[in-house]
Amino acid sequence: SAHTRRSSSGELTVAGVGVTDLVREFGTPLFVIDEEDLRARAVAFRDAFNAAFADLCGGVDVYYASKAFLTVDVARWVTEEGLRLDTCSGGELAVARRAGVSASELGLHGNNKSIAEIEMALELGLGRIVVDSLDELERIGRVAEATGQRANIMLRLTPGVHASTHEFIATAHEDQKFGLSMVDDGDGSPAERAVAAALSHPRLNLVGLHAHIGSQIFEADGFAVAAQKMLRFMAAIADEHGVELPELDLGGGHGIAYTEADTPRPASELAEALAAVVRSTIAELPIRCPRISIEPGRAISGPAGMTVYEAGVTKTVAVEHDGGTLPRRYVSVDGGMSDNARPVLYGADYTATLASRVTETDAIISRVVGKHCESGDIVVRDVYLPEDVAAGDLIAVPATGAYCWALSSNYNYLARPAVVAVREGQTRLMIRRETEDDLLARDMGA
């Protein structure tokens, strides 16, 4: 994160607090969140997109995709910085409410929202419920009728653009669980039928369209192609129904650097590239530019978080290489796939550093592994770490602020780590570490 440094003694510090002190107070594994860094990333997205789109649609609403990492504090921080909040379950909604986020600034996603979740969203009067299918459109309509409420909805469409890191692909057909297809199936497209049904429903207020094209995306071109497709579809809706939908959400997926190999674009570059395409597209269409919104998750919280582990057992094995063998040293740490499932789920790459001290010994190729009973339990596949790394050393893994704590589990009955915020030399415990009592609390045989 932005405030990570080496102190004069060689120890890693975050916002002025040394990892040794953090670990003495809060234990390991530990998630350390650089609060100012997270806030600054929220502000960077807010300012970059608002500046780029100011003359086009009066600015951009940035919704933090809370699935990436949500606690009551995080919900407060991002809304204090002028962001809104995207949720995708009743549980995330409950956290947002506890943080005092106003209902008009909340969105609700999900391909299978329960009736209870829909009822909760309607009762709160959410700013937007993002409808994922025709089936769900009817379901929300029925709940709204039964409860006498009106639902603000967006329709999630699949514009056929799938993007990741450096590429995007444009496909004509969709075979995935999310969203309404824009492909004509003989009776118009599901997207067209959903628009017609939403506009004619007395209890549904269609505020706009939504598209989310992927994750860990570095380039603006995939977003641009999706935006073009969506804007043209909005012009077609205006033509057919005489209605200019006021909002267009272009989803999240903005990439971050996990290792040195990753070189994401700054938010301002993405915003300007996207605004240029929206400007030229809208110039050719007979509609005004809708209000644009985006939903970054990882790009806000990911780089702001770091995991600190304590090293334990090490061993070195000979690996075959080029007809000979090379040594590979394994360093086991006191967490693993229960606090970071991304390597085992997605083959995700991270890096690691010896955090508690510096040393003059040579760096050797190392594999940082967890303590779970699975051989796939890898934290960092290949990283150079000093030869003398040994039990008791602290190992820090950066960029773990998104989809790590959020995806954490109690596999092998490991307790979930604590999460601590650091800011200007001060610490604040955000989530306390689980205890053995927590692990047994719901076991009715205990």
Ligand code: LLP
């Ligand atoms: N909006 C929608 C509708 C989404 O489905 C997502 C993520 C986002 C926004 C935020 O995407 P972000 O900006 O964070 O990339 N667990 C996976 C990522 C799953 C993303 C799911 N949807 C991972 O750790 O890579």
